[in-house]
Amino acid sequence: MATITIKDVAREAKVSVASVSRALNGGTGVTEETGQRVREAAAKLHYIPHAAARMLITRRSNTIGALLPDLYGEFFSELIRGIDLAARARGLHLLISSSHDGVAEAAAALRAMQGRVDGMLILSEHVDAAFLRSNLPESLPAVLLNSAVKNSAYDVLNVDNVAGASAMVRHLLDVGHQRIAFIAGPEHNFDARQRDKGYRAAMARYAPKMTANVISGDFSEESGYRAGLELLRQKTRPQAVFAANDMMAVGCMNAFKQAGLSVPEDIALAGFDDIPIARYIAPTLTTVRVRIVDLGRTALERLAALLEAPDQSPASAQTLGCEIVVRESCGANVR
Amino acid sequence: MATITIKDVAREAKVSVASVSRALNGGTGVTEETGQRVREAAAKLHYIPHAAARMLITRRSNTIGALLPDLYGEFFSELIRGIDLAARARGLHLLISSSHDGVAEAAAALRAMQGRVDGMLILSEHVDAAFLRSNLPESLPAVLLNSAVKNSAYDVLNVDNVAGASAMVRHLLDVGHQRIAFIAGPEHNFDARQRDKGYRAAMARYAPKMTANVISGDFSEESGYRAGLELLRQKTRPQAVFAANDMMAVGCMNAFKQAGLSVPEDIALAGFDDIPIARYIAPTLTTVRVRIVDLGRTALERLAALLEAPDQSPASAQTLGCEIVVRESCGANVR
DNA sequence: ATCTTCCATGAAAACGTTTACATACGTGCT
DNA sequence: AGCACGTATGTAAACGTTTTCATGGAAGAT
The missing domain is CATH 1.10.260.40 (lambda repressor-like DNA-binding domains)
Structure with a gap:
C-alpha cells in the first residue's frame, strides 16, 4: 500500500x-x-x-538516547526498565546503544546518535570532561550516570556509594565486629573508588582505633576468592569482610568455606549490589542494595526536565540513596 | 551554536x-x-x-525497533546485547520499547514506533496473527521471536525448546534414571508448552515403558517448591525431576533438602535456562542452556536480510539449538 | 580540426510536515 | 448601515537532505 x-x-x-x-x-x-x-x-x-517530516520541521525527535557500556544482567535490565517506564510515561522514545567497551567505540556511538535524539543519558567509564567536550555538542542536553565528572557543565546523577558503604561498615560494627577488612574493586572504576572511600571514612569515624585493611580486587568472583585467601594469611584474622561487590563476596565466601571456616560464625561477610545470587547462596548474603530502577527513572526525569527548559535549569548533581539488606552472612542474627 | x-x-x-x-x-x-x-x-x-531530513527523502531510518515484554535480568540483557551487536555491525540503530504487559500496551507501543523504524523485532506473549494484522502494516518487515504464530506470513525465530527438553530427558535416562517427573510451566506460555512437549516426546520414545509424570507449575520458585512437595507424596518417588525452568528447579531443590533428601544421591534434578544462579546453588544445577545472544543476533540478521530484499525472501521459520550443561544435580558424576 | 563520449558539477524538485500569514466571514458595536 | 474585530480556514514557505536532469568541458576518435 x-x-x-x-x-x-x-x-x-x-x-x-x-x-x-x-x-x-x-x-x-x-x-x-x-x-x-x-x-x-x-x-x-x-x-x-511521517515521523521524519515532523522532526524536520519541528526540530524535535521526541527520542532520547542511552549510551551504555557492556553491562551485566540485572543491572542493565533494571536500568533500562526504569528509563523505559519513565520515557513512555512522557511519550518519549528510547534509542539504545549498549555494550561497547573502549573510548573510541563510545565516541562513535555517541556521534551516531547525533541528530536523532533530543537528549542523552550517558553511563560509561570512559567518559570524562574532555571526552564530552569533543563528542557532545553543547546544545544537546545530557545526564551523566555514575560519573566522576565534576565539571558542573553537565548534569550528573550518582548512586551514593559512599553512604552505602559507610552504612554497611556501621552495621558490621553494630553487630559487634571490630576488625573489618575491605576488598576493593578496580582502581579506575568510579563506583569502586567511592565505596572504598565510604569504607575508609566510616572506619576512621566510627572505629578510630582500627586501621583500614584493604585488599585489592577487580569485581570478579575470582579476585574475591584470591582476596579471601590473602585475608586468611594475615596474622590477626579480620572478624568481618566487606567486599566492594557481591561477586567478590561470593568468591571470598568460597575461599572461607574451603579453608573450613563457617560464615558468619567464624568470620562475617558482606557485599554490595544485591544481585539475585545474594539471596540464593548459603549463607544468604548481607549486602547493599541500589534501587536501579529509580536510578534510570530519575535520570530520565531529570533529562526530560532539561528538555522542557533547556536554559533555565543549571547543571545539577544529584545522588541516589542505597539501603542495607541484612541477611545471614553478617552474623546479625546469630549473636 | x-x-x-x-x-x-x-x-x-x-x-x-x-x-x-x-x-x-x-x-x-x-x-x-x-x-x-x-x-x-x-x-x-x-x-x-540532519537525520530527519535524510529519512524524509530516503524513506529509510536505518533504525529497527524491538518490542519486548517485561523481561528478566539475564535474558533481557543478553538478548539486547545480541541484537545491539549485530545492529551496530550493520550501522543500524536500535529503538526499544520494553516492559509492557498486556496486549493493549503492546499495541500502543507498536503503533508509536510506526514510521520511525524500517523493521521490527517482536517478542511478546500477546502477539498472535490477528494482533499483527491489525497493528502491523504489512509493508513493515518483522521478525517474531519465540512466538507461537505459525501464520507463515511473518518470519519466526524460535528456541528449540522441544529438542532441548528432549535431550535433557535422554541425558537423565543415560545417567540411569528411569522414573523422570516433569514440572511444567504456565499453560499459556509458548516456551513452557514446547518444553512439556519435548519431555513427553522423549519419554514416549526413549522410555516407552514409563508413563509421563507431569506436575503443573508457573515458572516461579514457589511453584517449584510446591511441586517438589507433591512429588514426594507420590507412592513411588521419581528418580529424577526435570523442571521446565531453573527457578522452579531451585524451589524444588529446597523442598527436597527440607525433606532431608540429598540431591543427586536420593533424587536427581535438572532445570532449563541456565540462569546465573544455577552455577551457585549447592549442588550446582544441571540445566539446558539457550544461547540468548545468538537468538538476538540471528533475529537481527534475519531482519536485516528482509530489509535488503523485502519481496524476494519469503517468510521463514528458523529454530535455534540449545545445549545441555551437566553439573552436579543430575548425578552424572556420582554413578 | 571536428565530432562524439564521458563525467564532474550545479540547479532544482521532491519528501511530508508545521506554521506564519493572508483571507473571508460572521458578530457586535456605534 | 457601517465599522472593527475575532476566528476558522486556506496558501505557501520552510525544514535539510537526496537525486534527477541539464550543462559544460575535457579527452579520445575520426
Missing part, C-alpha cells in the same frame, strides 16, 4: 492540510465539527504522520 | 550542495580532489547530517 499522507486525509475530510494538522495536533483553532471530520478521515485511512 | 547544514559545508568547500552530498555518501561521481575538499570542510565545521 502506498503510504498515505496528510494530503490524503485533507482530501478525504475536504479541508486543507493545515486544518488537518491543527485538528490532529493541538485541536485548537479549528471548529469542533471540522475536527471531528478530520479525525474520522484519519482513522478511516489509518493515517500515521 | 546554530545548527550547521549541508549548505554551510558547500559554501566552505566552494561547491554545490549536490557535490557535498555525493562526496560524503557514495564518494562516487565526484573528483578525488573535490571529495577531499568537502571532507575537510565537513570535518572543520563538525558537520553532522
Whole structure:
C-alpha cells in the first residue's frame, strides 16, 4: 500500500492540510465539527504522520538516547526498565546503544546518535570532561550516570556509594565486629573508588582505633576468592569482610568455606549490589542494595526536565540513596 | 551554536550542495580532489547530517525497533546485547520499547514506533496473527521471536525448546534414571508448552515403558517448591525431576533438602535456562542452556536480510539449538 | 580540426510536515 | 448601515537532505 499522507486525509475530510494538522495536533483553532471530520478521515485511512517530516520541521525527535557500556544482567535490565517506564510515561522514545567497551567505540556511538535524539543519558567509564567536550555538542542536553565528572557543565546523577558503604561498615560494627577488612574493586572504576572511600571514612569515624585493611580486587568472583585467601594469611584474622561487590563476596565466601571456616560464625561477610545470587547462596548474603530502577527513572526525569527548559535549569548533581539488606552472612542474627 | 547544514559545508568547500552530498555518501561521481575538499570542510565545521531530513527523502531510518515484554535480568540483557551487536555491525540503530504487559500496551507501543523504524523485532506473549494484522502494516518487515504464530506470513525465530527438553530427558535416562517427573510451566506460555512437549516426546520414545509424570507449575520458585512437595507424596518417588525452568528447579531443590533428601544421591534434578544462579546453588544445577545472544543476533540478521530484499525472501521459520550443561544435580558424576 | 563520449558539477524538485500569514466571514458595536 | 474585530480556514514557505536532469568541458576518435 502506498503510504498515505496528510494530503490524503485533507482530501478525504475536504479541508486543507493545515486544518488537518491543527485538528490532529493541538485541536485548537479549528471548529469542533471540522475536527471531528478530520479525525474520522484519519482513522478511516489509518493515517500515521511521517515521523521524519515532523522532526524536520519541528526540530524535535521526541527520542532520547542511552549510551551504555557492556553491562551485566540485572543491572542493565533494571536500568533500562526504569528509563523505559519513565520515557513512555512522557511519550518519549528510547534509542539504545549498549555494550561497547573502549573510548573510541563510545565516541562513535555517541556521534551516531547525533541528530536523532533530543537528549542523552550517558553511563560509561570512559567518559570524562574532555571526552564530552569533543563528542557532545553543547546544545544537546545530557545526564551523566555514575560519573566522576565534576565539571558542573553537565548534569550528573550518582548512586551514593559512599553512604552505602559507610552504612554497611556501621552495621558490621553494630553487630559487634571490630576488625573489618575491605576488598576493593578496580582502581579506575568510579563506583569502586567511592565505596572504598565510604569504607575508609566510616572506619576512621566510627572505629578510630582500627586501621583500614584493604585488599585489592577487580569485581570478579575470582579476585574475591584470591582476596579471601590473602585475608586468611594475615596474622590477626579480620572478624568481618566487606567486599566492594557481591561477586567478590561470593568468591571470598568460597575461599572461607574451603579453608573450613563457617560464615558468619567464624568470620562475617558482606557485599554490595544485591544481585539475585545474594539471596540464593548459603549463607544468604548481607549486602547493599541500589534501587536501579529509580536510578534510570530519575535520570530520565531529570533529562526530560532539561528538555522542557533547556536554559533555565543549571547543571545539577544529584545522588541516589542505597539501603542495607541484612541477611545471614553478617552474623546479625546469630549473636 | 546554530545548527550547521549541508549548505554551510558547500559554501566552505566552494561547491554545490549536490557535490557535498555525493562526496560524503557514495564518494562516487565526484573528483578525488573535490571529495577531499568537502571532507575537510565537513570535518572543520563538525558537520553532522540532519537525520530527519535524510529519512524524509530516503524513506529509510536505518533504525529497527524491538518490542519486548517485561523481561528478566539475564535474558533481557543478553538478548539486547545480541541484537545491539549485530545492529551496530550493520550501522543500524536500535529503538526499544520494553516492559509492557498486556496486549493493549503492546499495541500502543507498536503503533508509536510506526514510521520511525524500517523493521521490527517482536517478542511478546500477546502477539498472535490477528494482533499483527491489525497493528502491523504489512509493508513493515518483522521478525517474531519465540512466538507461537505459525501464520507463515511473518518470519519466526524460535528456541528449540522441544529438542532441548528432549535431550535433557535422554541425558537423565543415560545417567540411569528411569522414573523422570516433569514440572511444567504456565499453560499459556509458548516456551513452557514446547518444553512439556519435548519431555513427553522423549519419554514416549526413549522410555516407552514409563508413563509421563507431569506436575503443573508457573515458572516461579514457589511453584517449584510446591511441586517438589507433591512429588514426594507420590507412592513411588521419581528418580529424577526435570523442571521446565531453573527457578522452579531451585524451589524444588529446597523442598527436597527440607525433606532431608540429598540431591543427586536420593533424587536427581535438572532445570532449563541456565540462569546465573544455577552455577551457585549447592549442588550446582544441571540445566539446558539457550544461547540468548545468538537468538538476538540471528533475529537481527534475519531482519536485516528482509530489509535488503523485502519481496524476494519469503517468510521463514528458523529454530535455534540449545545445549545441555551437566553439573552436579543430575548425578552424572556420582554413578 | 571536428565530432562524439564521458563525467564532474550545479540547479532544482521532491519528501511530508508545521506554521506564519493572508483571507473571508460572521458578530457586535456605534 | 457601517465599522472593527475575532476566528476558522486556506496558501505557501520552510525544514535539510537526496537525486534527477541539464550543462559544460575535457579527452579520445575520426
